[in-house]
Structures are given as C-alpha cells and as structure tokens.
Amino acid sequence: MKILLYNPDNGVTRNFMPHLWMFLLQALTPPGHEVLLVDGNAQPMDEAGIAQFVRDNNIGLVGIGAMTRMVAKAYRMADAVRTTGVRVVMGGPHVTEMADEALGRDGGLRHADAVALGEADATWPLIVEDAARGELKDIYAPVDAFGQESKPSLKEYPVIPWQSIDLKQFNLVPKAASTMLQKIGEGWGTFRIIPVESGRGCPYGCEFCTVTGFFGDSIRFRTNESVVNELLSLKARARSEKGQMAVFFIDDNFAINIKRTKSLLRDIIAAGAQVHWVAQISANLLRDEELVDLIAVSGGKWIFIGMESIDPANLKDVNKGFNKPGEYAAVLERLAARNVYAITSFIFGMDNDTTGVAERTLEQVRTWPPGLPIFGLLTPLPATPLYKRLEKAGRLTRPKHWQEFIPFAMAHTPLKMTIEEAHTEVNQGWAQAYSPEALTAAVDSLNDQPLGYRVNIFLARLCFRGIYFPMMGKMAWLKVIAQNRRTIFKLVREGFKAGAWRGAPARIPASPVPQVEAIETIAQAAEG
Numbered sequence: 001m002k003i004l005l006y007n008p009d010n011g012v013t014r015n016f017m018p019h020l021w022m023f024l025l026q027a028l029t030p031p032g033h034e035v036l037l038v039d040g041n042a043q044p045m046d047e048a049g050i051a052q053f054v055r056d057n058n059i060g061l062v063g064i065g066a067m068t069r070m071v072a073k074a075y076r077m078a079d080a081v082r083t084t085g086v087r088v089v090m091g092g093p094h095v096t097e098m099a100d101e102a103l104g105r106d107g108g109l110r111h112a113d114a115v116a117l118g119e120a121d122a123t124w125p126l127i128v129e130d131a132a133r134g135e136l137k138d139i140y141a142p143v144d145a146f147g148q149e150s151k152p153s154l155k156e157y158p159v160i161p162w163q164s165i166d167l168k169q170f171n172l173v174p175k176a177a178s179t180m181l182q183k184i185g186e187g188w189g190t191f192r193i194i195p196v197e198s199g200r201g202c203p204y205g206c207e208f209c210t211v212t213g214f215f216g217d218s219i220r221f222r223t224n225e226s227v228v229n230e231l232l233s234l235k236a237r238a239r240s241e242k243g244q245m246a247v248f249f250i251d252d253n254f255a256i257n258i259k260r261t262k263s264l265l266r267d268i269i270a271a272g273a274q275v276h277w278v279a280q281i282s283a284n285l286l287r288d289e290e291l292v293d294l295i296a297v298s299g300g301k302w303i304f305i306g307m308e309s310i311d312p313a314n315l316k317d318v319n320k321g322f323n324k325p326g327e328y329a330a331v332l333e334r335l336a337a338r339n340v341y342a343i344t345s346f347i348f349g350m351d352n353d354t355t356g357v358a359e360r361t362l363e364q365v366r367t368w369p370p371g372l373p374i375f376g377l378l379t380p381l382p383a384t385p386l387y388k389r390l391e392k393a394g395r396l397t398r399p400k401h402w403q404e405f406i407p408f409a410m411a412h413t414p415l416k417m418t419i420e421e422a423h424t425e426v427n428q429g430w431a432q433a434y435s436p437e438a439l440t441a442a443v444d445s446l447n448d449q450p451l452g453y454r455v456n457i458f459l460a461r462l463c464f465r466g467i468y469f470p471m472m473g474k475m476a477w478l479k480v481i482a483q484n485r486r487t488i489f490k491l492v493r494e495g496f497k498a499g500a501w502r503g504a505p506a507r508i509p510a511s512p513v514p515q516v517e518a519i520e521t522i523a524q525a526a527e528g
C-alpha cells in the first residue's frame with residue numbers, strides 16, 4: 001500500500017523546519033508499504049491538489065497530523081481526500097483532545113476515518129496493517145495488555161534513515177543557487193534544520209500548555225548513544241551532498257534533567273557529533289554555568305526561552321511561578337558571554353496585564369543582550385487547564401477558535417484590558433522590537449564582536465519580523481531593506497575592511513536558521 005503523510009501549512013509563515021512526526025511514522029511503518037511525505041509549508045497544496053496527488057500516486061491511506069491552529073485546513077484536506085474514496089487517519093495534539101470533532105460525533109461533518117490518540121509510535125504499525133486489510137477502526141489508543149494508557153519509553157528509538165530519506169522539499173537553499181553554493185567552503189548546496197528529539201514529557205504543567213497533558217509529567221529519554229548516532233548520521237548526510245545541517249532539539253525542556261543533559265552534551269562532544277543546534281530550555285535551568293559551557297561547546301547557538309511575562313503575578317496565575325523575571329537578565333548575559341543568544345517568547349493578554357504591557361516589557365528587553373523577542377497572545381488550547389478555567393468563568397468569546405483560525409487574535413476576554421487593547425499591545429511589541437532603530441541597536445550592541453555576529457543578528461531580526469509582518473512579497477522586502485538601509489550600508493562598508501570577519505564562526509553562521517531563510521525569501525521575492 002502507498003501511504004501519504006501530510007502536514008498542512010500553518011497559513012501564516014513558511015516553516016523553517018519539517019515536522020518530526022512524519023519521519024518517525026515513516027520509520028515505524030511495517031515493511032512492504034511505501035510512504036510519501038508532503039509538508040504543506042514546503043509544498044503548498046490545496047484541496048483539489050491533494051485529491052489529484054492521491055489519485056495520481058495511487059495512494060491507499062492518508063495520514064494527517066496537525067496542531068490546533070492548522071486543524072481547519074487539515075479537516076478541509078481530509079474531506080477532499082475522502083471524496084476520492086481514500087481513507088484518512090488523523091493524529092497529533094488537536095485530534096487527540098477533539099476526537100469526536102474529527103470523527104463527526106459532535107454533530108458536525110466527519111473528517112477522518114480513524115483517529116490515533118496520543119503518541120502513535122506503537123499504534124501506527126497496527127493502523128497500517130488494519131488499513132491494508134480494509135479493517136480500519138475509528139479510534140486507536142496506546143494501551144498496554146491491561147488496557148492502561150502506555151507511553152513509549154524511547155529507550156528503543158527507531159533509527160530514522162536520514163542518509164536515504166528524500167529531503168528535497170526541506171532544502172532552504174534556493175535551487176538556482178545550490179550548485180554554485182556547493183563549492184563554497186565545505187559546501188552550502190543544501191541547508192536544512194532537522195528536528196531531533198532526545199526526550200518527551202514535562203512535569204511543569206503550565207496552565208496554557210498541552211504538553212504535560214499529552215506527553216505526561218514523567219520524562220522519558222532516548223539513550224545518549226542513539227542521539228549521538230543520529231547527529232553523526234545527519235552530519236554524514238550533509239557532508240555527502242556538500243551541504244550543511246543544523247538541528248532543533250524539539251524537547252519541550254531540553255535541560256529538564258540537568259545531569260542527563262550534561263551527560264548527553266559531553267557524549268556529543270566526545271564523539272565529534274557537534275552540529276549547530278537550537279533548543280528550548282526554561283530560564284530556571286540556565287543558572288548552571290557548567291551546563292551553559294557545555295551548550296556552547298557542543299554547538300548550541302540559540303536557546304528558546306518561554307519567558308511569557310515580566311510580571312510575577314501573571315506567571316503565578318498560569319502556574320509558571322518557577323520563572324523569575326528578576327533573573328532573566330543574568331541568564332541572558334550568561335548565554336551571551338559564550339556567544340549563545342536567546343529567542344525570548346512573551347505572552348500578552350494575561351489576567352494581570354494592563355495597557356502599556358508591551359512598552360514595559362520592551363523597556364526590560366532593551367537592557368538585555370540582543371536576542372529575538374517574540375510576542376503572542378494567551379490562547380486557550382483545547383483540554384488545557386486554561387481552557388477549562390476560562391470556559392467555567394464564561395470568558396471564552398470564540399470557544400471553537402480553531403474552526404476559524406485568525407492569527408494573533410484572542411479567543412477570550414482578558415481581565416484588565418479589552419481584546420482590542422491586547423491586540424494593540426502585541427502589535428506594539430512587534431513594531432517596536434523590530435523597528436529600524438531596534439535593529440540598529442541590536443547590531444551596535446555587538447560592536448565588540450566579529451562582523452559575522454552582527455550580520456547574523458541583523459538577518460535573524462529581519463526574518464523574525466516576518467512572523468508578524470508578512471514579508472513574502474518583493475515590495476515588502478524592498479520596503480524593509482529601504483527602512484534599514486543605514487544599518488545595511490554600515491555592515492557592507494565594514495565587510496570590506498581588513499580583518500572585519502576575523503574570529504567569525506568558521507563553518508556555519510551563528511544563526512543558520514534565519515539567515516538561510518532570509519536568503520531563500522529574498523530569492524523568492526526576486527523571482528516574483
């Protein structure tokens with residue numbers, strides 16, 4: 001049987017990275033079946049397109065995975081597939097919580113023939129075999145012999161055959177430049193950010209987050225050896241095609257067990273398996289100097305920190321009191337001292353937020369080492385404690401907000417400001433943090449560093465700006481370039497000075513993610 005695994009586009013930004021679930025399920029598919037992967041962020045497809053693809057490729061089963069924000073598109077694509085007579089199985093965090101919605105048991109249209117609840121590592125092979133026999137069940141739940149929910153231990157992690165998987169759609173280097181760039185240094189013909197997990201689960205239970213409910217509060221880790229081997233295999237693949245590879249450790253809290261993280265990083269260093277990597281780590285775990293040293297030496301370049309708010313009352317409200325705003329600056333300086341920078345994520349619209357929250361937050365951000373601040377709104381995701389609390393209090397204004405997804409729009413009323421005011425605060429956050437003046441300040445704050453670091457922070461900021469202000473057209477890019485012409489001119493002028501690049505990162509840039517995305521986006525814009 002031919003199987004298509006499809007991930008819908010998020011409708012807002014291009015994704016810089018493919019989704020791990022597709023590779024994982026592909027690796028877990030029993031022999032005798034062929035699996036094709038389509039990521040809508042890399043290969044845009046509409047309803048007619050997927051139906052045609054299914055017919056042209058003689059697909060027998062389609063698997064669709066989606067986060068809440070993409071689920072409306074996922075359902076539309078599933079409906080289109082089902083009109084061809086091909087069965088659809090859906091999985092992932094949204095349908096796990098809303099299986100009745102996907103199966104049409106809530107009075108709505110049925111979108112999926114089957115739903116895989118929770119982690120599907122063990123159920124996927126059964127789903128495939130049942131589908132091949134024409135005996136697909138409605139629901140697949142991961143349970144043990146006693147009917148109790150079971151979670152994979154990750155000690156026996158499947159080998160994802162990175163050496164042989166078709167990764168064409170995930171190359172961030174524009175096709176037109178690929179052959180030429182192969183010849184630069186060790187080769188830049190391809191550049192990919194690859195998701196790798198080293199563990200699952202998070203015990204912290206923040207009120208707005210689905211992770212503790214979905215993956216559980218006990219953390220499971222892969223063996224160091226299996227992670228190291230995966231990195232070595234990724235490096236080998238990049239080398240063999242004269243390209244580059246960076247890794248996003250998608251663990252929710254990569255240093256949740258500091259002792260184990262240090263041991264993994266030491267093993268990575270010992271095996272020569274360093275790649276440039278990004279990971280999510282909460283601020284409280286970055287107090288440890290030795291950990292931060294190991295992060296830097298093992299290739300860590302950007303750490304995503306869910307700061308959420310600079311107001312301790314807000315943090316307490318969402319059960320994230322372990323975040324201490326008073327130590328944010330020290331944590332960021334500890335990282336920056338090793339040339340590791342942070343993506344700092346903030347949520348506005350929390351219960352103690354009042355108007356002016358964006359400016360109050362930015363006042364702090366401006367005193368920190370340069371990073372990539374991002375701003376979102378508190379969003380009640382299905383089945384989270386936050387959703388239940390707001391529902392009980394009658395505060396949900398769009399209880400099924402995912403059915404009509406609107407980016408950066410609240411679905412409940414905040415307590416101390418209006419919905420419109422919360423939207424304005426998010427807009428202010430992005431507009432100020434990514435203004436030409438803010439970009440210049442970020443670049444200038446690294447004046448004591450080699451030019452490469454300044455170029456990287458500039459390009460990274462330009463790309464992150466695109467998360468909020470769409471920059472997918474030629475005009476949008478030209479406008480941004482014009483607005484930032486002074487900083488661009490200054491960087492170019494310095495680039496011609498002798499020694500300007502000395503000490504800059506030797507192999508791949510400090511911020512490979514946005515830099516290459518920028519190159520690609522500029523190229524696309526140039527192509528019109």
Ligand code: B12
Nearest residue numbers: 010018020021063064065067068091092116119120121210
């Ligand atoms: C990496 C990641 C991202 C990446 C992008 C995704 C990517 N390219 O990988 C980045 C950093 C960009 C990102 C951004 C966001 N993310 Co995110 N992200 C994750 C993270 C940390 C890991 C995802 C992952 O690969 N997990 C490991 C794999 C193995 O697990 P999995 O995907 O769940 O797949 C398993 C099962 O679900 C199931 N399964 C999944 N799909 C399918 C399909 C089929 C057919 C079957 C049978 C089974 C199946 O089988 C898999 C194996 O067991 C998760 C948290 C987490 N730990 O999962 C959050 C998570 C998915 N993100 C989340 C959110 C909310 C976001 C944002 C909206 C945050 C924001 N406010 O901006 C943005 C939006 C992104 C966008 N633009 O679309 C939520 C989603 C909750 C929900 N109900 O939708 C999660 C769960 C975290 C959370 N805080 O709750 N994210």
Ligand code: SF4
Nearest residue numbers: 202204205206209252
């Ligand atoms: S620390 Fe991160 S992953 Fe863990 S519950 Fe909180 S938000 Fe979710």
